[in-house]
Amino acid sequence: MDDMLIKIRLVLKAEIILLRLQLRRTVQQAAFYIAAALLAVLAVGMLNIALYQCLAPRLGNASAALMVAIVDIMLAATSVVAAGRLHLGPEVDAARALREGAMANLAEEAEHVKTQIAEIQDDVKRIRTAVTGLMSFGSFNLASFSHWVPVLLRFLLRRKDS
Numbered sequence: 833m834d835d836m837l838i839k840i841r842l843v844l845k846a847e848i849i850l851l852r853l854q855l856r857r858t859v860q861q862a863a864f865y866i867a868a869a870l871l872a873v874l875a876v877g878m879l880n881i882a883l884y885q886c887l888a889p890r891l892g893n894a895s896a897a898l899m900v901a902i903v904d905i906m907l908a909a910t911s912v913v914a915a916g917r918l919h920l921g922p923e924v925d926a927a928r929a930l931r932e933g934a935m936a937n938l939a940e941e942a943e944h945v946k947t948q949i950a951e952i953q954d955d956v957k958r959i960r961t962a963v964t965g966l967m968s969f970g971s972f973n974l975a976s977f978s979h980w981v982p983v984l985l986r987f988l989l990r991r992k993d994s
Contacts, residue, residue, distance in 0.1 A: 836938065836941045839937050840934075840938065842934040843931055843934040843935060850928070853927070857919070860915075860918055861916075861918055864911045864912070864915030864918075865912070865915055867908075868911035869908075871904045871911065875902075878898075878901035879898075881897045882897040882898035951986070958983050959983055
């Protein structure tokens with residue numbers, strides 16, 4: 833039973849690791865998206881200035897403002913692309929493999945416990961049969977004791993294994 837608890841803890845730790853990795857990626861993506869949004873706001877501001885200055889008497893400042901706006905738009909697009917390419921990293925595969933292995937072990941343990949419960953149910957049925965056989969009149973013979981022998985042997989063998 834302690835082995836099962838250790839495996840459950842292992843699965844929980846793997847899930848926490850995966851959650852932290854995903855949270856880290858989400859925070860990094862959010863930072864890139866915020867930078868892209870700020871650059872887009874700057875670009876819109878510069879485009880407004882450039883449009884104004886282009887409509888005003890033609891000066892050299894308008895062309896410079898337009899170039900800055902184009903550069904800001906390109907930087908915003910680069911930030912969005914970089915945010916979209918972020919991955920969880922190589923440790924995510926190890927954490928997933930750990931989780932899958934622990935889940936497989938837990939499934940085996942559950943199957944083993946299920947088998948033990950079925951054996952206990954069979955033992956209880958045999959004990960009930962043996963007790964009812966002993967309690968009925970006229971059935972006190974060697975055959976009635978044969979019901980108890982497998983139950984006692986299994987009980988003694990389990991005690992030695994524990």
